[in-house]
Amino acid sequence: MFDEDDLAEIREAKSEWEDETLDPTLSRFGERKAEFETDTDGQSVDRLYTPNDVADLDYDEDLGFPGEEPYTRGVYSTMYRGRLWTMRQYAGMGTAAETNERFKYLLDEGQTGLSMAFDLPTQMGHDSDDVMAAGEVGKSGVAIDTLDDMETVFEGIPLDEVSTSMTINAPASVLLAMYIAVGDKQGVPREELRGTIQNDLLKEYVARNTYIYPPEPSMRIVTDIFEFCADEVPNFNTISISGYHIREAGSTAAQELAFTLGNGIEYVEAALDAGQDVDEFAPQLSFFFNAHNNILEEVAKFRAARRMWAKIMEERFDVTDPRSKQLKFHTQTAGSTLTAQQIENNVVRVAYQALAAVLGGTQSLHTNGKDEALSIPTEQSVRTALRTQQILAHESGAADTIDPLAGSYYIESLTDDLEEEAFDILDEVDAKGGMLQAIEDQWVQRQIQDVAYDRQQEIEEGERVIVGVNEFEVDEEPEMDIEEVTEEDEQAQIDSLERVREERDDEAVDAKLQALREAAEGDENVVPYIVDAVKVYATVGEVCDVLRDVFGEYQSGVSF
Template sequence: MFDDDDLASIREAKSEWEAETLDPVLDRFGERKEEFDTDTGGQTVERLYTPDDVSDLDYADDLGFPGEDPYTRGVYSTGYRGRLWTMRQYAGFGTPEETNERFRYLIDQGSSGLSMAFDLPTQMGYDSDAAMSAGEVGKSGVAIDTLADFEKVFDGIPLDEVSTSMTINAPASVLLAMYIAVGDKQGVDREELRGTIQNDVLKEYVARNTYIYPPEPSMRIITDIFEFCARETPNFNTISISGYHIREAGSTAAQEVAFTLGNGIEYVEAALDAGLDVDSFAPQLSFFFNAHNNILEEAAKFRAARRMWAQIMEERFDADDPQSKQLKFHTQTAGSTLTAQQIENNVVRVAYQALAAVLGGTQSLHTNGKDEALSLPTEKSVRTALRTQQILAHESGAADTIDPLAGSYYVESLTDDIEDEAFDLLDTVDDKGGMLSAIQQQWVQRQIQDVAYERQQEIEDGERTIVGVNEFEVDEEPEVDIEEVTEEDEKRKIEGLESVKAERDDDAVAERLAALREAAEGDENLMPYIVAAVKAYATVGEICNVLRDVFGEYQPGTAL
């Protein structure tokens, strides 16, 4: 992009500037610290960037135009000028009735998408009345046992008018089946259903641990979902390959990109091994990233990830459909950065993180409530979080032009640096036999843990400032409202489950669970059988227990 003579002149001028202008100031005043780096120490931040730092940049190959390969500048040709990102606030609390109330509130306040949180028992495939569920029902999200619960969650919410994201992994097939069943009951054509299931089990073995089955049958279920949804619900994203939790566990930005795309590669390979054509399912793949504190690093991260995925899909998998090469992603602001101290500071953190996501071209965004360091967010804090997005969209100007940071010497250099480091990590993953093998060897986990430890040490030693925690502290107790789920709430939920079981057709449930077992023991696609079982009001636990019996449970510490 730059003439060699011009670059030589810039280098010469920079040397003169350093000698004549910079050095005298450094001699007198110095700088705030000896070295500057990005948020997680992934890249060194130089004092000044010039065209010389991006001298190898080729506009057509490295940037291009929005909506065109290599998608660095975005997957849509109009960016946010045509349509804003989906404002998707995470909700799900206690009972289905309470979640429905929160969903309706968010829609009334202008949220354009729903994002559903599930309690820990649901995420692990247990019913509310299971011994393992005691004390956890409704605590981290809504408790879902049967289709009756989903009917209550979406009462009065037409599924052809909303997009719903569900943060669910091991039992994702069951919750997706419930969503489809509610749509069928509402008379919504399955092709009109829009949304996303997280359905990313590999990152559970790495960072989050809400797994049920061993990897091989888990991958089978995922590819069954790919195949079923390509045919039945083509506008529903079948997986949200998640770097969010990898970053929350402590990774650098480059590690987040590398390990997320590495998991994506593993899913594509599993689907191809199952006989699917890459262009039949790849357009329905989506990603889920973290928006951390360093605005420019995060924006560069998103740009690098898009460019990398386009290259991976073309060079590794010979994808022909342009949509197969487009990395579309949801972003959530970084929960791990929120502090209990000076809780109002979290509003500021979230706003900057949201700005980073928008500058990086996210397709949808969840902004955390200020109180999420302590509990599920209150209605008031959720409103403030949503208003943060709306102000960003309608008042800041950040959405008015496409990829506004393009051409910044620093951002382009940082985009290249993150891409190079992430590809180096993927090369190491390949050398170890792929992500499954790298996870089995605990290599991925160790990389993340090492960074997390180093960063925590920096905070404790005062080398990294966290406002209100190790600098600028005040002596006061946080005054916040806390959302709570009581023992009485849990009791009512169990009573509701007992009522559904008493009223359903037990013979129909047994028949459909038996059919599911037979399919699991064979090689048929499991999704039609799960949908049938759900419609008979079989419970999440009953369906997952059938699959547990056939597939077994993953035991930590055993070989993958």
């Protein structure tokens, strides 16, 4: 991009600047610390970046234009000048009726997409009256036992007018089936249903542990969903390949990139092995990343992710449809950075993280409530989190031009560095037999655990400052309203489940569950059978138990 003579002149001028201007200042005042590094990767941050740091940058190959390969500058040609990102506040609380109320509130306040959080029993495929669900019903999100609950959640919300993201993994096929059934009851053509299911089982074995079945049958269910949605629900994103939880577990930015895209490679290969056409399902793949505090590192990470995926899809899978190379992603601000101490500081953290996501070109965004370190966010804190996005969109100017930090010597250099480091990690993954094998061998988990341990040591020793926690502390206790789910709420959910069981046709339920069992034992796509089962009000637990009987349950190995 730069003439060699110009680069030589800049090198000479920089040397003169160091001798004549910088060194006298350093001699008198020094700098704040001996070494500056990126937030998570520990890469050295130079004092000054010039064109010499990006001398090998090729504009066409490395940057290009928005909407064109390699998509470094964005997957759409107009980006936010044409349409803002989807403002998708994560919500789901207690009962279905409460969640419906919160969804309607958020839509009235200007949210442009729904994001559905489920309680732990639902995530694990247990009904609310299961002994394993005791004390957890409705605590981390909404309790969904049957189609009746899903109908209540979306009562008065036309599914052809909203896009809904569901953070659900092992039982993703069941919740998707319920969503489709609600759409069918509303008379919405399936091709008009829009949204995303997380459906990313591999990261569950790495970071979250809300898995049910072993990896092999889990991958089968994932690819069955790919196939079903390509035919029946073509505008629904069939998976959100998630780096968010990998980062929450303690990974570096480069590890988040590598392990997330590595999981993406595994899903593509599994679908190809199942006989599917890559250009049929790949355009509906989506990704989910974390936005942390170091704004510039995060922007570089998002830009590198797009460029890497375009290369991976072209070089590994020989795709022909340009849409198959486009990495579209949702972002959530970093829950692990929220602190219970000086809780108002979280508003500031979230705002900076949201800015990083927008500067990096996200397609949708959730901003955390300030109180999410303590509980489900209150209505007031959710409103503030949504207003953070709206101010960013309409007042900051950050959405007015595409990829505004492009051409920054530091940003381009950091984008290259993160890409190179992430590809090096992917090479290690390949040498170990791919992500699935590396996960089963606990290698991926150990890489993340090592980083998390080192970071925690840095915090405890004061080398890494967390404002309000290990520096700038105060003694006062904040007054906070906390959303709570009571024992009465749990019992109300159980009573509702019992009512549905009493009113449904048990013979029809048994017949549909038996048909599902036979499909799972064979090689048919299981998703149509799950849709049939939930339509007669089979419960989440009943459907998952059938699949447990056929596939077994995963028991994690122990790593030290």
